[in-house]
Amino acid sequence: MGMQQTKFILPEDRIPRAWYNIAADLPTPPPPPLHPGTGQPIGPADLAPLFPMALIGQEVSAEREIEIPDPVREAYSMYRPSPLYRAHRLERALGTSARIYYKYEGVSPAGSHKPNTAIPQAWYNQQEGVKRLSTETGAGQWGTALSLAGAIFGLEVKVYMVRASYDQKPYRRNLMEVYGASVVASPSPDTNYGRSVLAEHPDSPGSLGMAISEAVEDAATRDDTKYALGSVLNHVLLHQTVIGLEAMEQMEMAGDEPDILVACTGGGSNFAGLTFPFLGRKLRGEADYRIIAVEPEAAPSLTRGVYRYDFGDTGQMTPLVKMHTLGHDFIPEPIHAGGLRYHGMSPLVSLVKELGLIEAQAVHQRKTFESGVRFARAEGILPAPEPTHAISVVIDEALKANAEGTSPVILFNLCGHGHFDLAAYARYLSGDLVDYEFPADQVRVALEGLEGLPV
Amino acid sequence: MGMQQTKFILPEDRIPRAWYNIAADLPTPPPPPLHPGTGQPIGPADLAPLFPMALIGQEVSAEREIEIPDPVREAYSMYRPSPLYRAHRLERALGTSARIYYKYEGVSPAGSHKPNTAIPQAWYNQQEGVKRLSTETGAGQWGTALSLAGAIFGLEVKVYMVRASYDQKPYRRNLMEVYGASVVASPSPDTNYGRSVLAEHPDSPGSLGMAISEAVEDAATRDDTKYALGSVLNHVLLHQTVIGLEAMEQMEMAGDEPDILVACTGGGSNFAGLTFPFLGRKLRGEADYRIIAVEPEAAPSLTRGVYRYDFGDTGQMTPLVKMHTLGHDFIPEPIHAGGLRYHGMSPLVSLVKELGLIEAQAVHQRKTFESGVRFARAEGILPAPEPTHAISVVIDEALKANAEGTSPVILFNLCGHGHFDLAAYARYLSGDLVDYEFPADQVRVALEGLEGLPV
Numbered sequence: 043m044g045m046q047q048t049k050f051i052l053p054e055d056r057i058p059r060a061w062y063n064i065a066a067d068l069p070t071p072p073p074p075p076l077h078p079g080t081g082q083p084i085g086p087a088d089l090a091p092l093f094p095m096a097l098i099g100q101e102v103s104a105e106r107e108i109e110i111p112d113p114v115r116e117a118y119s120m121y122r123p124s125p126l127y128r129a130h131r132l133e134r135a136l137g138t139s140a141r142i143y144y145k146y147e148g149v150s151p152a153g154s155h156k157p158n159t160a161i162p163q164a165w166y167n168q169q170e171g172v173k174r175l176s177t178e179t180g181a182g183q184w185g186t187a188l189s190l191a192g193a194i195f196g197l198e199v200k201v202y203m204v205r206a207s208y209d210q211k212p213y214r215r216n217l218m219e220v221y222g223a224s225v226v227a228s229p230s231p232d233t234n235y236g237r238s239v240l241a242e243h244p245d246s247p248g249s250l251g252m253a254i255s256e257a258v259e260d261a262a263t264r265d266d267t268k269y270a271l272g273s274v275l276n277h278v279l280l281h282q283t284v285i286g287l288e289a290m291e292q293m294e295m296a297g298d299e300p301d302i303l304v305a306c307t308g309g310g311s312n313f314a315g316l317t318f319p320f321l322g323r324k325l326r327g328e329a330d331y332r333i334i335a336v337e338p339e340a341a342p343s344l345t346r347g348v349y350r351y352d353f354g355d356t357g358q359m360t361p362l363v364k365m366h367t368l369g370h371d372f373i374p375e376p377i378h379a380g381g382l383r384y385h386g387m388s389p390l391v392s393l394v395k396e397l398g399l400i401e402a403q404a405v406h407q408r409k410t411f412e413s414g415v416r417f418a419r420a421e422g423i424l425p426a427p428e429p430t431h432a433i434s435v436v437i438d439e440a441l442k443a444n445a446e447g448t449s450p451v452i453l454f455n456l457c458g459h460g461h462f463d464l465a466a467y468a469r470y471l472s473g474d475l476v477d478y479e480f481p482a483d484q485v486r487v488a489l490e491g492l493e494g495l496p497v
Numbered sequence: 498m499g500m501q502q503t504k505f506i507l508p509e510d511r512i513p514r515a516w517y518n519i520a521a522d523l524p525t526p527p528p529p530p531l532h533p534g535t536g537q538p539i540g541p542a543d544l545a546p547l548f549p550m551a552l553i554g555q556e557v558s559a560e561r562e563i564e565i566p567d568p569v570r571e572a573y574s575m576y577r578p579s580p581l582y583r584a585h586r587l588e589r590a591l592g593t594s595a596r597i598y599y600k601y602e603g604v605s606p607a608g609s610h611k612p613n614t615a616i617p618q619a620w621y622n623q624q625e626g627v628k629r630l631s632t633e634t635g636a637g638q639w640g641t642a643l644s645l646a647g648a649i650f651g652l653e654v655k656v657y658m659v660r661a662s663y664d665q666k667p668y669r670r671n672l673m674e675v676y677g678a679s680v681v682a683s684p685s686p687d688t689n690y691g692r693s694v695l696a697e698h699p700d701s702p703g704s705l706g707m708a709i710s711e712a713v714e715d716a717a718t719r720d721d722t723k724y725a726l727g728s729v730l731n732h733v734l735l736h737q738t739v740i741g742l743e744a745m746e747q748m749e750m751a752g753d754e755p756d757i758l759v760a761c762t763g764g765g766s767n768f769a770g771l772t773f774p775f776l777g778r779k780l781r782g783e784a785d786y787r788i789i790a791v792e793p794e795a796a797p798s799l800t801r802g803v804y805r806y807d808f809g810d811t812g813q814m815t816p817l818v819k820m821h822t823l824g825h826d827f828i829p830e831p832i833h834a835g836g837l838r839y840h841g842m843s844p845l846v847s848l849v850k851e852l853g854l855i856e857a858q859a860v861h862q863r864k865t866f867e868s869g870v871r872f873a874r875a876e877g878i879l880p881a882p883e884p885t886h887a888i889s890v891v892i893d894e895a896l897k898a899n900a901e902g903t904s905p906v907i908l909f910n911l912c913g914h915g916h917f918d919l920a921a922y923a924r925y926l927s928g929d930l931v932d933y934e935f936p937a938d939q940v941r942v943a944l945e946g947l948e949g950l951p952v
Binding site for chain 1: 571
């Protein structure tokens, strides 16, 4: 029929049978998490109050492939394999000689890539007899995903939602409630940590770091409850590799091989999900790629942070992990890409950056929304504010290719739709959106707070 | 692997090559639209100020198959073929012996089935040199779809959005603006009709009937502009048959044949889109099905209206069409299924109901939201309020099958997602949602307004 193919779609039995574990291919093992009290590497027993043993095992595994259980693959089949698109219309709109592809994770019922790990986390917990999960959420993508997974496997879910989002994004909260979760604004009166913050700052807008502290306390103090985290940890990044594993097969269907991989990164799970399987090939000498992580100027941990041990949360309840950090007291400005508003970066993504295996760029939010509108008008899909960070770098690279007379193949991850972010788009269209300069002073103070911690 | 298949997905080259025109198989031709002034059947010349000739030709065609142009199929490939799901999880949750399938149209970038006709309408207009389209929208699904189609084919789009929705659903409006459309609250100061309403009722919340009058006037009074309608007309229903045509092929993939087809109906395009290709088989004696149209108790044109000539709009600017109607002055209560709030029903759907070829049921909104929550917790996807009408009848039929010891195969159309309807779900969950009794007195008055019109 002469029509160019737009979507590359795998049949359901091509949902990957194993996750890819990059630890098997790294030249140096990732530095271990440390106990904040002793400064010594933590063991499984330290993590057991928070996580089921299966996930603790995955956290430290060095096996290259970790089998995906059939009930997890069956739940994945609600939306996986996700489509890979060739961006013909965007290419024409840009007049570019580059060939642009994107993997689209917004097809999940929660609207983002987050169910890729919420589903197995809920399943492993259910298998070990856990009845209830606690978690935090900022913009609401992760809380929605875990609420969905709880509905699938019959687990109660308690979500500590950053107060600012709780008030500004009632629809995300409503969706969690439709799935049956109970959602409370953080800081909340439901935990000791929350009560202590409220006593000092009754009007605190909250932060992701505070909400993590509350959710961790909830799980640590209840026998029936474990904690679930939506990014940063090794097992979370592991689960997300279904994205890249499928994309490899789909790029073969398309008869192309990427030269450049682009993904946005907040905690790191979206970035790792797409790129780690490709990075594995690069580490094994089978292929070479430019791999670009894109973060917001307002929370530029990879491009402006330091690489050292820090807490994952504000309340200093988590283990210390070695990562690029802006300091656990640093609270990013209220950019609309809530999923990228985090002081740290996953230890694995931090390590591959430190090893020079990937590049990183930071972009301002007005530019990202401009790219999002351009993308929506060409491709139809409205991107969430997080992946517009990736899109803006993809457009830069595509235009650079024109100037240089090259035809690179660019692959990026469109990790979610923006149906709950239209107030932000409206602010952009009306000219009300502001860019935030890098808050160098705030970060300097936050980093001073790391004095005395192991390096 | 022993996993049950969840999704049945056709490759892109199986996007249908022709739409199915039920007029070819009907035992009696549909009564012609009449000129409101003369009472005589209208001809192409009467419609030419509003529609391009290609669509006028489709409106009166008796050909069984009408070819889909390649540029339309290429734009369809943004999201078509859409997936067919087997509702394994819902079946388990209900403990039913029925086998339930659904076609999911929420994968379109606009979030509903509406782009199936917005795309060809925009394309045919562009081919005939039209630069600008005017339309109305109630809940916003249709306006979003036409804005998207305008962005695809480079047409300006002006949307008259019912004032109540304009104020209550800013996100839908924002999405149209992201696609580049200009959106105004109706009644508006931009048309004579709008100004006349505002002069008498400055605070009018508007209605779909009023907004149609404004959009029709806009197109009729500007040389560069034509009008686009999202439902009711024959060519609109025609374009939607891609849904049923794909579903037939996917049911074959699944190795099942439906016994019962269910779809919600407001103007009729979603209902016709799924069921007309199957109804064609029934009319040709090739198969038999129960076909159920589901409408809201608050706007029950098929179950409580009269079958006679009426206007499509409040301002009496459209041709007279023979249909089930509650009277063009009838304004339905503000149920959340905005896409079903219309006084009339498509002439083709009305005719097949009058011929006894389909059944119709009306349901109250609290029951539909209860069904929507049940569906979301089982299947993950959050349905729009419109298809929850279909879901509630599907659940009734599935539970009846248990009681009767039968195992029917039920197929319904999940015509859109509910990401912009979470305020309504929140009202349901908090117990604030009300049911509206059938307003018999209002309808009696509205029907009196039809005195003197042809029957």
